[in-house]
Amino acid sequence: MQCQTFEQYSVDYLEGTLSPRTMHDADAHLQCCAHCRALLAEARMVSEALRRLPQESCPDHIVEQVMQQQALRGARSVRVSWSERLSQWFGPVHIRRFGLATVAVLLVVVTVWQYQRGQHRPVETETYSAAEVEQAKREIELTLAYLHRYMQQTSTAVEYQLASTQTTLTEPVHTILAEQIQSTQTAVRRPMQTLITDAAAPFEAAASYLGGKL
Amino acid sequence: MTMETRRFKTLVHQHKDLVYNQAYYFTGNREDAEDITQDVLLKLWHHLNALKRKAVKSWLVKVTRHACIDHCRKTREYSLSEFEPAQQQHMLNRLSDPGSTPEQMTISNDVLRQAIQQLPPQFRSIVIMREIQDLPYALIAETMELPLNTVKVYLHRGRVMLAQYVKANCEEPALAR
Numbered sequence: 001m002q003c004q005t006f007e008q009y010s011v012d013y014l015e016g017t018l019s020p021r022t023m024h025d026a027d028a029h030l031q032c033c034a035h036c037r038a039l040l041a042e043a044r045m046v047s048e049a050l051r052r053l054p055q056e057s058c059p060d061h062i063v064e065q066v067m068q069q070q071a072l073r074g075a076r077s078v079r080v081s082w083s084e085r086l087s088q089w090f091g092p093v094h095i096r097r098f099g100l101a102t103v104a105v106l107l108v109v110v111t112v113w114q115y116q117r118g119q120h121r122p123v124e125t126e127t128y129s130a131a132e133v134e135q136a137k138r139e140i141e142l143t144l145a146y147l148h149r150y151m152q153q154t155s156t157a158v159e160y161q162l163a164s165t166q167t168t169l170t171e172p173v174h175t176i177l178a179e180q181i182q183s184t185q186t187a188v189r190r191p192m193q194t195l196i197t198d199a200a201a202p203f204e205a206a207a208s209y210l211g212g213k214l
Numbered sequence: 215m216t217m218e219t220r221r222f223k224t225l226v227h228q229h230k231d232l233v234y235n236q237a238y239y240f241t242g243n244r245e246d247a248e249d250i251t252q253d254v255l256l257k258l259w260h261h262l263n264a265l266k267r268k269a270v271k272s273w274l275v276k277v278t279r280h281a282c283i284d285h286c287r288k289t290r291e292y293s294l295s296e297f298e299p300a301q302q303q304h305m306l307n308r309l310s311d312p313g314s315t316p317e318q319m320t321i322s323n324d325v326l327r328q329a330i331q332q333l334p335p336q337f338r339s340i341v342i343m344r345e346i347q348d349l350p351y352a353l354i355a356e357t358m359e360l361p362l363n364t365v366k367v368y369l370h371r372g373r374v375m376l377a378q379y380v381k382a383n384c385e386e387p388a389l390a391r
Contacts, residue, residue: 011366042377043370049321050345050376058234062248063226066255070222073259 001029006036014044137210140203147203151196222259225270230255232271232347233278239342240282242331246289250281275349276357279339286335321380329379337372344369 006029012018013026030037128136233254238247254277258270265273330338339358343349355362 007370008363008367010370039370039374043373046321046326046373046376046380047345049326050341050373053239053323053326053346055231055346056235056238056247058230058251059248062234062251062255063230066226066252067223069252069256070219070259073256 001025003029003033003036006030006033010036010040010043013040014047133210137207140207140210144200144203144207147196147200218262222262225258225262226255229271229274233274235347236275236278236342237282239327239330239346240279240338241285242327246285250278250285254278254281272353272356275343275347275353279357282339283335325380325383326376328383329376332379333372333375337368337375340365340368341372341376345373 006013006026009018009022009026013023016023018026030040230251234247234251237250237254238244241247241250254274257277258265258274261273330341333341336358340354343354343357344351351362351365355365358365360368
């Protein structure tokens with residue numbers, strides 16, 4: 001064994017962790033090399049002295065200062081990634097087990113939740129001038145007037161169509177179909193009226209609100 | 215108290231002495247060790263969620279080592295690292311010179327602490343981690359980013375350099391038993 005090789009084994013030699021064969025070779029080298037023998041003796045002595053050095057304890061005031069600083073900086077200083085949060089909630093085992101499927105399902109749930117949250121988000125309050133409110137009210141009134149006129153025209157058209165059908169029919173047929181015509185008239189009118197009334201409802205509410213503003 | 219704060223507090227109490235010990239023996243100064251400990255523990259808070267439980271200790275050892283080296287650079291510390299490798303080898307060779315035999319030497323803690331300060335940073339880190347903190351070789355190799363065998367060779371050389379310093383600086387009465 002050369003000195004360079006012995007240097008590589010010297011730590012293990014002192015700890016007695018060399019294999020019997022290498023230990024034998026190292027002993028043989030030490031018997032014939034005074035230089036390595038001296039170095040090894042000094043290394044052993046220093047090692048024993050180092051291990052007698054006291055373990056220093058961190059002063060309490062350092063821990064207190066650290067905890068104070070941490071409290072000041074707060075939780076915002078800790079960056080938490082979404083994967084870490086998932087691991088905290090569900091545990092790493094579950095995330096590993098379900099893998100991409102879990103992540104995909106969670107993404108869909110979160111997306112839907114965010115969408116619904118957006119749908120129900122309250123309207124931000126903005127300030128409008130009196131002129132702008134007046135203009136909005138006028139436009140809404142025009143819209144309502146158009147809707148009412150359209151409803152009347154539709155109703156008139158339906159009546160006209162029914163009446164014309166009625167007049168072109170011969171008397172026996174007219175008599176037979178009289179009740180059906182009446183029911184058809186009602187069946188057509190009611191949905192039309194409902195439809196237009198529903199469409200007009202938000203405009204009427206807005207007009208009422210704006211009326212209160214002015 | 216949040217979950218993160220609870221975990222942080224537990225880790226601080228578990229590892230504060232590890233960090234402080236390493237910093238104290240590296241810098242040889244209590245005030246510097248306190249500053250380094252405080253910085254390292256606050257860094258732990260910032261990286262808490264990125265660290266797995268088992269990796270905390272090796273992370274702390276590594277960060278403390280870097281903090282100590284930065285500190286030494288700032289204070290422009292002079293040590294054996296300032297010497298050329300040839301000079302270091304010469305000092306190692308002188309250790310086998312006849313003189314007081316190791317069996318006759320008694321090393322005081324103060325001299326040993328001073329001697330540690332004279333080691334180049336890499337040797338110093340390894341000596342502290344192994345001899346004072348009793349860390350396993352695998353963790354030291356991981357922290358130092360060195361092969362295991364290199365760590366052991368550096369440890370041996372570090373011990374030998376310390377013996378050189380002690381021999382050169384101890385008064386005769388202190389050396390003789």
